[in-house]
Amino acid sequence: MNEFPEGGRAGRDDGMGSGWHSPVPPDHPAAALLSAEAVRTRCAVVTDFVASGESELFTWHPDRVHAIADYVAATIRRRYPTLQVPYHSRWRHFESGGPGQATINRWQILCERAGMSGPEHREERARIGIDLVIPSVLLDAGAGPDWRYRDAASDMMLTRSEGLGVASFDLFARGGFSAGQGDPLRSDADRLCRIDASTIASAFQVAQHNPLVGLEGRAGLLRRLGEVMQDTPAVFGSPARLGNLYDYLASHAREGRIEASFVLRTLLVALGPVWPGRLQIQGISLGDCWRHPAAPEGMVPFHKLTQWLTYSLLEPLEDAGLTVTGLDALTGLPEYRNGGLLYDFELMVPRDATFASRAHAVDEPEIVEWRALTVTGLDLIADGVRQALGLSEADFPLARVLEGGTWAAGRRVAAQRRPPGGPPPFAIQSDGTVF
Known part of the structure; x- marks a missing residue:
């Protein structure tokens, strides 16, 4: 798919390959x-x-x-x-501290540790934020009534969207969506295409006594995400990275x-x-x-x-x-x-x-x-x-x-x-x- 949503400027050079002309024209x-x-x-x-x-x-x-x-x-x-x-937005779930607990600014902590908190890094910080939030949102379907996630930062058991948000944040921070050694804070198509249910199960602490609804569906969404990214270099670049969406939108x-x-x-x-x-x-x-x-x-x-x-x-x-x-x-x-x-x-x-x-x-x-x-x-x-x-x-x-x-x-x-x-x-x- 080499095409632009309607409203984009068809035929222009996006810096990511050929222009993207909409696969869904107005008619x-x-x-x-x-x-x-x-x-x-x-x-x-x-x-x-x-x-x-x-x-x-x-x-x-x-x-x-x-x-x-x-x-x-x-x-x-x-x-x-x-x-x-x-x-x-999903960012509220990343701040979860557990019942009765103050919020935890995990994003700020992550950026500071990566040396990305200054104003000179704001564009790359946006790319990283997009790398984080897209897979996390796709993983944010209902967890079911019995699933829990033990959060190391708060030592609390988190449930529902808060638990899913923190679990996906932790997986991202560990480089779970990155294809490159030594560059964990990114989501690359090459890695997403290889995500399987066991990867999600391990990262989300799934066990017989801790079942997560829709495990296969979540993994399948991430794999399809990687495939679609590879097929859309005008938006996601080549090699494809989710964070390149920022450059597309900014342009x-x-x-x-x-x-x-x-x-x-x-x-x-x-x-x-x-x-x-x-x-x-x-x-x-x-x-x-x-x-x-x-x-x-x-x-x-x-x-x-x-x-x-x-x-x-x-x-x-x-x-x-x-x-x-x-x-x-x-x-x-x-x-x-x-x-x-x-x-x-x-x-x-x-x-x-x-x-x-x-x-x-x-x-x-x-x-x-x-x-x-x-x-x-x-x-x-x-x-x-x-x-x-x-x-x-x-x-x-x-x-x-x-x-x-x-x-x-x-x-x-x-x-x-x-x-x-x-x-x-x-x-x-x-x-x-x-x-």
């Missing part, structure tokens, strides 16, 4: 699905379908929005009294500014083949996109992990001096904490009384519909949260509402309703590539 039928705008608009169509009473699966109760927004605003004030909320910034939608589009097009065999249109993989009868052409995209990755690239890009604009073009993330919050507060209510008592597959119409309602609901909640806090959208973008925020509130209400541990309100069978 390709897949193009309409590969954007955050498509996520938001098609989820809105599904929401209208449910709100009109046509759905056989859920009912919609927008009168609950105010109560949810107040709960989220109270959660934000408790966690961030000054309202200085960081972005919702397309205008006066140091780049649109969040361009970053997402780059990732959706360049990394599309990473995702396992799901829906395709004329050879183009649609990734996290599923069927729903109410959506146009019967398909509704979510791009949850790719949007999560875009949010997680904000900090290394900004550290390097780029300004990422248009953050609220991205949507909320339809996963079990955000969606669980809205479900627990009965914004959407299943018509089937047995819905929560059985496990669901990711492609079931019920799960697709619940996720679509979650995307729309998060926009409504964000508006209510800003009103409650007296902040504007510019001051408090969705990336901060999610962090402050809906994700934490989802965990909080789950712990209140389903102690101990606060599991989600219903189970979703995961292969390690969606949730």
Whole structure:
């Protein structure tokens, strides 16, 4: 694949080989699905379908929005009294210190040890940050209820996303994604192509008594990532390194500014083949996109992990001096904490009384519909949260509402309703590539 996402400057020399002309031109039928705008608009169509009473699966109760927004605003004030909320991103998990513990700035420690903390190293630091965060995000599907990771830095047992984040950070810091001796802080395609389930199992302390959901799926994602990198030298260089994505994005910034939608589009097009065999249109993989009868052409995209990755690239890009604009073009993330919050507060209510008592597959119409309602609901909640806090959208973008925020509130209400541990309100069978 030697091509550019639409919006790039086709035919220019990127310093990484030939120009990259989009494999998904504007008139390709897949193009309409590969954007955050498509996520938001098609989820809105599904929401209208449910709100009109046509759905056989859920009912919609927008009168609950105010109560949810107040709960989220109270959660934000408790966690961030000054309202200085960081972005919702993988970087928060790297700071985990365990229950009741102060955060640990592992990234700062790593950069200082590597002699990369000064301003003169900010571009290489961005490359290293991208090298770290992309594999970590791809490894961030639900771990399952029984998995734990003993963190040497805090001597704590970490679970869920925090445990996955620290485990992947430690693997990266040890050179687990590097192909070169003596240069551990990088993610090279040559190494990623050789990752197997046993590598992940060993690094993540998996054992019979400590099972990790989706182990094979996680390893498979990393191998496909390496293969796609090798096939896309215009973005990842040759030999291919994830950190070269920084140079690609920087070359397309205008006066140091780049649109969040361009970053997402780059990732959706360049990394599309990473995702396992799901829906395709004329050879183009649609990734996290599923069927729903109410959506146009019967398909509704979510791009949850790719949007999560875009949010997680904000900090290394900004550290390097780029300004990422248009953050609220991205949507909320339809996963079990955000969606669980809205479900627990009965914004959407299943018509089937047995819905929560059985496990669901990711492609079931019920799960697709619940996720679509979650995307729309998060926009409504964000508006209510800003009103409650007296902040504007510019001051408090969705990336901060999610962090402050809906994700934490989802965990909080789950712990209140389903102690101990606060599991989600219903189970979703995961292969390690969606949730």
